[in-house]
Amino acid sequence: MRLLTVVLGSAVVFAGDAGSGGAAAPTFSKDIAPIFQKSCDNCHHAGTSAPMSLMNYQEVRPWARSIRERVARREMPPWHLDKTAGIRQYKNDISLSDDQIATVVKWVDSGAPQGNPADLPPAIKFAPEDEWFIGKPDLLVSTGDFKMYAKGSDWWIDQYAEVTLTEDRWIKAMEIKPSNRRIVHHCVVYAIEPDAPPGTPESGVQLTEYAVGKYGDIFSENTGRLLKKGTQLRFDMHYNASGSEQLNHTTMAFKFYPLGVTPKYQVRSYAIRNLPNDELEVPPNSIVRTDGYFRLTRNARIDTFQPHMHMRGKAMTLESINLDNTTTLLSSVDHFDFNWHINYVYADDVAPLLPAGTVLHMIAVHDNTSANRRNPDPNMWVGFGERSVDDMVQVWLDMVYLDDAEFNRLLSERKAKSRVPPRMQLSPGPPR
């Protein structure tokens, strides 16, 4: 998997070098600013926890080298899928195309010229900090204040808050807002339900997350998720030190379907784990593969895919073992980064539709060698645990169960749409 990244990287460099003799070099004003406005500035502007603003040439220029490196390695924007494998369309895909990457690399290699400011696209504005993008919330749930120290390494902590509902409600949309974005790298909120079925992690099932550039979820029409009365919310917080002591509390906002309305498609979250006991042992200087399985007892549509590992996490693949004993690769993350909790949301037309009896298969790789950039200590023995220095292996899926009639209806709808010869649907593989 690492090899793929390297191959891509060098192919891109080659494209840049080859081009520099021919067509005019790209400029910031004409070629780079439009890419950054669309794919970077949402996170990289003043007041977020991203390390720098990239809104204009003066801000961007000092970072040119680092930008080239991060972009060529496909680490920025954060999107860690192997784009050449499995399902290609995701609703929240923020990655750059091969062409865009080549343009950025070529621009830096040509000395990162500014070009003519008259070529700049119109400036963009971001929504005010206090605006809820889901609209007016029906319920707000807040944690208490947390005090983050001025200097030092990042800090991970769980904060809890009770949901104050007197009856169960169907969620239409949800959003998370920290009071102090500067120090919050990300926050994942989990629901710990009063009567969760056996096999549910004690630490809860994921509801949604906040990270720079991502605030929450609005379910599609007629789709929702149940929030049970008596649920406790666990806010899994990742804080950055910012140079001075800072406070933060985090608020989760919900919008519900009207009382008495039950959405037709009901989203449930599952974690495929290494059962029975989440066993995981990653000896020093080793690479370990782990498999997990989940048999669908009903027809299902899979809406999202989210690998969950910690610092030694390296790669994770999800495949289906079909009723005819073939396998289908659904999604594969090949350069996992624990800093980022990315939930890959399948586009409507490609979300896997799987009949009852299909087995979902998770294949995970942990890399406890020094080749893993995120590894704090390759000589440490690592086992399963909640702390970041321990590790985990789970894949989280949002699923909707479908009865036979609905399942067949969706299948035939999809067949009708995809009357394109199958070969034409494949995107080209990596450059060689």
Ligand code: HEC
């Ligand atoms: C989803 C939010 C997000 C998006 C989109 C994003 N970044 Fe970042 N970027 C961050 C955060 C947060 C960090 C610091 C943490 C890390 O390195 O993972 C970062 C780090 C970086 C760094 C390393 C800075 C350093 O300290 O060395 C560079 C360079 C960078 N981003 C460039 C870009 C460029 C160029 C784009 C667009 C093509 C982009 N980023 C898109 C959030 C984002």
